[in-house]
Amino acid sequence: MAPPKQQSLFSAVLTCCVLVNLVYSHEHSEHPSDCLDRDEQLNQAMLSRIAKVRELCGELCNTLRTGTSGLYFDEISSHVTCSNIFDDIMDAPREQLSAPTYLPVEFIDDFSMNGRVTLKRYPLLEVPTLSKPLVFDQVYLGKEAALSVWTYDLIEAMKGEAATGSLHGVYGHAETASLFAAVRKVDVRGKHVLVIGSENPWVEAICLANGARHVTTLEYGRIESQHPDVSSILPKDLNKLYHDGVAPKFDAVVTFSSVEHSGLGRYGDALNPWGDIISLARAWCITTDDATLTIGVPWGTQDEIEFNAHRVYSTIRYPYLTTNWKAFSSEDNDQRVFNFVKVKMETDTIKDTTEL
Secondary structure, three states, rough: OOOHHHHHHHHHHHHHHHHHHHHHHHHHHHOOHHHHHHHHHHHHHOOOOOHHHHHHHHHHHHHOOOOEEEOOEEEEOOOOOOOHHOOOHHHOOOOOOOOOOOHHHHHHHHOOOOOOEEEEEEHHHOOOOOOOOOOOOOOOOOOOOEEEOOOOOHHHHHHHHHHHOOOOOOOOOHHHHHHHHHHHHHHOOEEEEEOOOOOOHHHHHHHHHHOOOEEEEEOOOEEOOOOOEEEEEEEHHHHHHHOOOOOOOOEEEEOOOOOOHHHOOOOEEEEOOOHHHHHHHHHHEEEEEEEEEEEOOOOOOOEEEEEEEEEEOOOOOHHHHHOOOOEEEEEEEOOOOEEEEOOOEEEOOOOOOOOO
């Protein structure tokens, strides 16, 4: 017999499924059990995929690993099998047609790190007119990005604003200034920078304004850059380059308000308890030995998942997110920005190649 929690979840799904089909079958002559059958098939596919992700990820996704005391929080290290985490299954689209509305019972411990991370709905206080939990469903994976064409003039204008301190960015002047200051500290002059996740090129503009030689943006959605110093790549294409042995080696990684979404299904990606950890580990795999990481994610007094919007990080999850990186500076703001230097570990290697 299933545990009480699983029984109640099953009952809720069944009830919802039947109610939906009472309406749907009136026009389509579909039996209510068909919905449950489809749900079960999708659930089994998800269980199988996550089990495979866990296997490929190995030690990296073991969030019971202990660390050592660091400047801001513990420092965690792990062996990383880079060829495994560049498997296409890590970027699989979600099994559901629409964004998931709950986390599967089978993986509550994985998402919550055995109860150390609080799980809750995205706060309705921010959208008081809603009578039910807000579910984000912005499918970018395999489609075009929110702003799919980045013109030369747009990037140059943003670069100029970044240089003069007037760039608004996506999150306002204060957050933009924090990121600019952090990037200035790591010194990206003449370097090839990887930007993870970007809806418009404000982060790229900050890198260029700080002297970056070239910026490559890794994004779920397709982007056409018309600027010679900025290019973009999809995760599946980067996976192929890695396995072909021709992935670039980046000198620095910059990401702001991106990886906290990974694995929550909001952007068309599949549920993955370790999606954020894997995202930064893959960046670690394709950087030079002295590379830096500049990262801004939601920072709070406790670690939380506000499903399905994002994760909020504190001293529990952050060390695992930044496995094999050592923090050396920070800029305080709502999305606190930390700078890290790469910690070299034994792993598989890739060839150096030219820019994307």
